[in-house]
Every structure is written in C-alpha cells, then in structure tokens.
Amino acid sequence: MSAQTAQAAYSASDPDNYTGYRTFQIGGFGFRRDEYFAYVTWPDGSHLMPVDAFLRALVREVAWNFFYGTLNFDDVFGTTNLYGQVELYIGRFNDAYRDNDRDYSETIDSDDLRATFQAMLDDWTNAGYDPFTAPQETAQPFGRKSGRNPEALGRVRVTAKRMVGLPDDAPLRTDESGYPVNRMFADVEQDEPEVEIEPGFENEVQSFNLFAYLSRSDVTWNPSVCSVVKDSLFCPTSEEFILPVEHGNDRVEWFIQLSDEIVWEVKDKHSGDPRAVVTMRAGDVACMPADIRHQGFSPKRSMLLVWENASPAIPEMIAKGEAPIVPVRF
Amino acid sequence: MSDYTTELGSLDDYRKGGVHIINDDPRNYVFSNVFEVAGKSAPFERVCVAKNLEYAIEIMRVEGASPWFTAGHDEFALCLDGRIEVELMKHGGDAPEGDGAHALDAEPDGPRMGRIRAGRGHLTLLPAQAAYRFSAEAPSVVLFQTIDGPLTIERWAEICQTGEE
Structure with missing residues (x-):
C-alpha cells in the first residue's frame, strides 16, 4: 500500500x-x-x-x-x-x-x-x-x-436550521418558486394542513405537507435537512434509478421508506463481498450498520427519509473505534 | 391523469419488504414496518422503531384523544396515515427532567399556542416546552422525531425481522 x-x-x-x-x-x-x-x-x-x-x-x-x-x-x-x-x-x-x-x-x-x-x-x-x-x-x-x-451545478442543498417553512428558515417549494410537481408524483396530494396560530407563536406553530414538498424535488439521491432535533437530522429525499455511489458508512444510518420501493444491495465495507439485499416498501424501516457499503435501486421515483445523527462527537468515536456498528442488540 | 401511481402505505394496506440475507444476521438491519408496529400497539404507546445513540424515532397509533405530553426540546410529528388534530398549549410548569417526551399528570395551564389539523404526509413541529395532545376519529399513525425518554418503548424482538422471510 x-x-x-x-x-x-x-x-x-x-x-x-x-x-x-x-x-x-x-x-x-x-x-x-x-x-x-x-x-x-x-x-x-x-x-x-x-x-x-x-x-x-x-x-x-x-x-x-x-x-x-x-x-x-x-x-x-x-x-x-x-x-x-x-x-x-x-x-x-x-x-x-x-x-x-x-x-x-x-x-x-x-x-x-x-x-x-x-x-x-x-x-x-x-x-x-x-x-x-x-x-x-x-x-x-x-x-x-x-x-x-x-x-x-449551482443548486444549494437544503439545510433547514429548525424546520422547513418556518420564518427565516428554508422555504417551501411551489410552482412559483420553480419547483413543479415531478412527473412521477403527479398523484401526490398537494393539500396543506390547517394551522391555527395564536398571536406571538408564529415561530413555534408550524406544519407543512412533507410529501408534497418531496414531490416537488428537482434532484435525486440528494438528502436535504428538513427538521432538526439537536443533532438528529431528518433528511428526506426523492430517489429514482441508482444511487450513483456505494456509500460506505462510518456510522449507523437509518432509512424510512415513505413511498414506493427501493432495493438496497449491501456489501461488506472493506471487501465488497455481498452481505444482504434489503427491499424497502412504504412504511418499512431499516438500519444500515456502520461496517457495510450500500447502493440503492429505485425503479419508480420514491420518497425516502434518511435519518442521520450529526453529533460532532461521532468522528472522534469513530477514530477511537467506539462508534457502535449496529444501533441496538436484541 | 398521471401515468404513475405512488404507493403510500396505511394501517389497512401495506406491502412489507424484507431482508434477504446472503452472509449476515438479519437483526443487524433492525427491519420493521411502521404500519405493522402501529397496528399491534395500544393507542398512544410510543414504540421505538429506530435509535441512534440518544436519538429515537417512535411510532404512535392515534385513536381517540391522547394524554398531554411535553418535552424540553423540539420534537416533530409526521402523520403517515389518517387525519389527526394536534392541540398546542404553553407548558406552564417546570421543564421535564431529562430528554424525550413526558406525560403530564394534569391539563397544562399555559396559554393556548395553536391547533393543527394534519393528514397523511404532513409534518408538524412540537416545540420545546409546549404541551401537546393528539386526537383522531379513526385510527391514525404518527411518526415522531425525538430523543429517547421515559415513554419510549423498545420491543425490538417483537417488531423486527429476526430470520429469513
């Protein structure tokens, strides 16, 4: 070497x-x-x-x-x-x-x-x-x-500070802002929640249609931060065709399939030897362990919630070999 | 008319995938389905389906009116099936000790913050120090972005794939 x-x-x-x-x-x-x-x-x-x-x-x-x-x-x-x-x-x-x-x-x-x-x-x-x-x-x-x-190439990845749609945070997507509904999500409901806000709580009371937001994404395989709880990041994304890389995790990563289907080929991180094939359909939840590489295949455009822990302590845990490989044992 | 049909799951209609093992333990993938979990849960249980160090994703079956909850940090609620109403009040009492959602023993005494009627796919902020409760006329499913807390229920062996399916 x-x-x-x-x-x-x-x-x-x-x-x-x-x-x-x-x-x-x-x-x-x-x-x-x-x-x-x-x-x-x-x-x-x-x-x-x-x-x-x-x-x-x-x-x-x-x-x-x-x-x-x-x-x-x-x-x-x-x-x-x-x-x-x-x-x-x-x-x-x-x-x-x-x-x-x-x-x-x-x-x-x-x-x-x-x-x-x-x-x-x-x-x-x-x-x-x-x-x-x-x-x-x-x-x-x-x-x-x-x-x-x-x-x-000049697109800026969405990284909401707290939540998409809040005042002074990442904006919602609309026809007017240049985000039409994607051809494969034309049947996704575009209704918005009914939100009643008492005066003084405009920065605290918020709800939006995440599925409609994702149906208007103009990119694939590009997770964007939509809601934040400390270091916990909800990074939903729209997927179609093939994830262009085999992502080798250095930490645990979670997927929640929100619509349609993605097939994940999972291989050993170091050798590339096949370990599993994970088929995820709407409502399925799966973890990607920290010692694998994975590549997704989405036959139809689908909605995937990628959940990440962005704690700044994790790189040091990884360097020391202290980061967990799997999130729970049972 | 669209040429494509977007498949969204529900309590009554979902097609669960699975893990096909080549050389691994299926438990490493902690594979479950939110509609299956909600279908087998009692109303308002907060069942953990994903965990990353202290952070958690919980699933709740909403049916009728829930107790009041609060947390010292923001949480988010994503409605995955049905229609829910979320009432928000300012929590007038002391902040709960520790992370995660806590149940309140009594009605909150702070001012009303607002109300949200949400359907499938709608993401709602549950702000830090607010008291909130849910109600739904028909069984509905809510996914929470939160932190592991005293109400978090872990029953991995019951909800996750443990062998070849």
Missing part, C-alpha cells in the same frame, strides 16, 4: 484540442475525460469509468461535502471523509488491490479537493446535462465539450 499526504491545490490544463475538456491534477492524482469515459490516474496506474456514472457521483461529492464515511465511485476509486481532510484512494476497499499492494491513497485537504471537483464538474458538464436528475429527465453527458450548465 502506498499512502501520501498532498498539500498542493489543483492545477488545470488548457482545453484538449480534440475533446475540448481540461485535465486536472491534485497531488499525485490526475483526472481526464474524453467522449465516453473519465480517467483517474495516479503514479502507478490509470482507471477508467463511464463518464455519466462518474459525473453523477462527483456532483454529489460536492453537494454533500464528502458526506459521512466512504463514497465508492465503483469498486476501485473513491473517497473517505476524514472531516477536514479527505482520503482519495485506488483499491482501498478492494481485496485484490490491497492484497497485492496495488492500492494507493493520498490525504488531501477537504476544501482543496472540493475546489478541484467543482472545477472539474464545471468543465466536464455540458449544456443540457444535469447529473442531479434521473436519466430520463436530462440530456446525454457524452461527446465533445458543448457549453456549460452552471444552473444545474
């Missing part, structure tokens, strides 16, 4: 004469794309993956700020969030690479890597292609460089 710590910010080449795309470099890692594929290079090798899958994963890396734990772009390349730094790796969670000393990693400052990924996304995302949306809702990402799509 080879592990490095990179201090340098990224560099970008001039646009390629044929494809029009720039090549990026940070530390010992290089990133290049052509008409169909993204290429990741490191001092000893090169790895390629379809550019559509790569861009869908990359845009969520940036939106989630590397999220919790490990994001496997595929079974070779990915990132692990060290909270302030990020480990960028090749084969780190692949038995064959690791057992034969073919794995490689570098630890990079989170802000530097995020800036690299943002610049890469901006350069590699063509006009009309939106990596946040379902494949049926967007143009193809393939071919030579053809314009940009800063509007799609």
Whole structure:
C-alpha cells in the first residue's frame, strides 16, 4: 500500500484540442475525460469509468461535502471523509488491490479537493446535462465539450436550521418558486394542513405537507435537512434509478421508506463481498450498520427519509473505534 | 391523469419488504414496518422503531384523544396515515427532567399556542416546552422525531425481522 499526504491545490490544463475538456491534477492524482469515459490516474496506474456514472457521483461529492464515511465511485476509486481532510484512494476497499499492494491513497485537504471537483464538474458538464436528475429527465453527458450548465451545478442543498417553512428558515417549494410537481408524483396530494396560530407563536406553530414538498424535488439521491432535533437530522429525499455511489458508512444510518420501493444491495465495507439485499416498501424501516457499503435501486421515483445523527462527537468515536456498528442488540 | 401511481402505505394496506440475507444476521438491519408496529400497539404507546445513540424515532397509533405530553426540546410529528388534530398549549410548569417526551399528570395551564389539523404526509413541529395532545376519529399513525425518554418503548424482538422471510 502506498499512502501520501498532498498539500498542493489543483492545477488545470488548457482545453484538449480534440475533446475540448481540461485535465486536472491534485497531488499525485490526475483526472481526464474524453467522449465516453473519465480517467483517474495516479503514479502507478490509470482507471477508467463511464463518464455519466462518474459525473453523477462527483456532483454529489460536492453537494454533500464528502458526506459521512466512504463514497465508492465503483469498486476501485473513491473517497473517505476524514472531516477536514479527505482520503482519495485506488483499491482501498478492494481485496485484490490491497492484497497485492496495488492500492494507493493520498490525504488531501477537504476544501482543496472540493475546489478541484467543482472545477472539474464545471468543465466536464455540458449544456443540457444535469447529473442531479434521473436519466430520463436530462440530456446525454457524452461527446465533445458543448457549453456549460452552471444552473444545474449551482443548486444549494437544503439545510433547514429548525424546520422547513418556518420564518427565516428554508422555504417551501411551489410552482412559483420553480419547483413543479415531478412527473412521477403527479398523484401526490398537494393539500396543506390547517394551522391555527395564536398571536406571538408564529415561530413555534408550524406544519407543512412533507410529501408534497418531496414531490416537488428537482434532484435525486440528494438528502436535504428538513427538521432538526439537536443533532438528529431528518433528511428526506426523492430517489429514482441508482444511487450513483456505494456509500460506505462510518456510522449507523437509518432509512424510512415513505413511498414506493427501493432495493438496497449491501456489501461488506472493506471487501465488497455481498452481505444482504434489503427491499424497502412504504412504511418499512431499516438500519444500515456502520461496517457495510450500500447502493440503492429505485425503479419508480420514491420518497425516502434518511435519518442521520450529526453529533460532532461521532468522528472522534469513530477514530477511537467506539462508534457502535449496529444501533441496538436484541 | 398521471401515468404513475405512488404507493403510500396505511394501517389497512401495506406491502412489507424484507431482508434477504446472503452472509449476515438479519437483526443487524433492525427491519420493521411502521404500519405493522402501529397496528399491534395500544393507542398512544410510543414504540421505538429506530435509535441512534440518544436519538429515537417512535411510532404512535392515534385513536381517540391522547394524554398531554411535553418535552424540553423540539420534537416533530409526521402523520403517515389518517387525519389527526394536534392541540398546542404553553407548558406552564417546570421543564421535564431529562430528554424525550413526558406525560403530564394534569391539563397544562399555559396559554393556548395553536391547533393543527394534519393528514397523511404532513409534518408538524412540537416545540420545546409546549404541551401537546393528539386526537383522531379513526385510527391514525404518527411518526415522531425525538430523543429517547421515559415513554419510549423498545420491543425490538417483537417488531423486527429476526430470520429469513
């Protein structure tokens, strides 16, 4: 195994004469794309993956700020969030690479890597292609460089301070604010609760239609914080097609399926060996343990409540090996 | 007319999924279904279906009028089936000791804060230091975002998948 710590910010080449795309470099890692594929290079090798899958994963890396734990772009390349730094790796969670000393990693400052990924996304995302949306809702990402799509990439992830809809908090979604009901949720009731508020309690009494709110989401696989109880975050999201990464948990994560169905393929976090298939339908609740990686498949657009514990004490518990692997024993 | 039908569960109509094990223990996934849990619970029990350190998600079957509850922190109530009414009063007494929801022995004596009539999919804030109670004419299901407390009921072996299904 080879592990490095990179201090340098990224560099970008001039646009390629044929494809029009720039090549990026940070530390010992290089990133290049052509008409169909993204290429990741490191001092000893090169790895390629379809550019559509790569861009869908990359845009969520940036939106989630590397999220919790490990994001496997595929079974070779990915990132692990060290909270302030990020480990960028090749084969780190692949038995064959690791057992034969073919794995490689570098630890990079989170802000530097995020800036690299943002610049890469901006350069590699063509006009009309939106990596946040379902494949049926967007143009193809393939071919030579053809314009940009800063509007799609500039979305800000919703992070309510207390609750969506409260005064001075994240707003509700409406037609007027640019959030029409998604084609697959046209049958979702748009009624709102009847709310009577006594004078003086405008910041305390609030209710809204969460299902209608989710039916108007314009992105997939992008959990947004809608209600907060201290460090307990309700992060509902709308899902369609495939979660673009295999998420390797570093802490317990919970799913509550609010509508329709998602099938989760669950693998061992370190080896990638299959462990379970979890089929979740409306009303189902399941935990994802802290020692697995999971990838979801949603045949129809569905509503999923992702529940996270964002306690700042957890990274230290993880570092000390004190974070629970499963939340309850029975 | 939509080409798609969104499947939402209810007490009377849900299709539970499950865990298909390849090389693991199904108990690691703590798999349950909120409608099944509510269907087997007594009204107003707060049955834990998810726990993450001190934080909890509880399920309540609402049928008739509930006792009054309060908590020293915000909670949230998501109606997953039926129609509920939530009355909110300012809790005039001392703040409850410890986290989680607490039952009140008497009617709250603070001023009225408001009232909410909510249906399926509606998310309601239960603000810190408020007293609240629920009522429903027909059996309804509420999911709480809260903290483990004295009313939290854990019956994992009864509600969760423990073998291959």
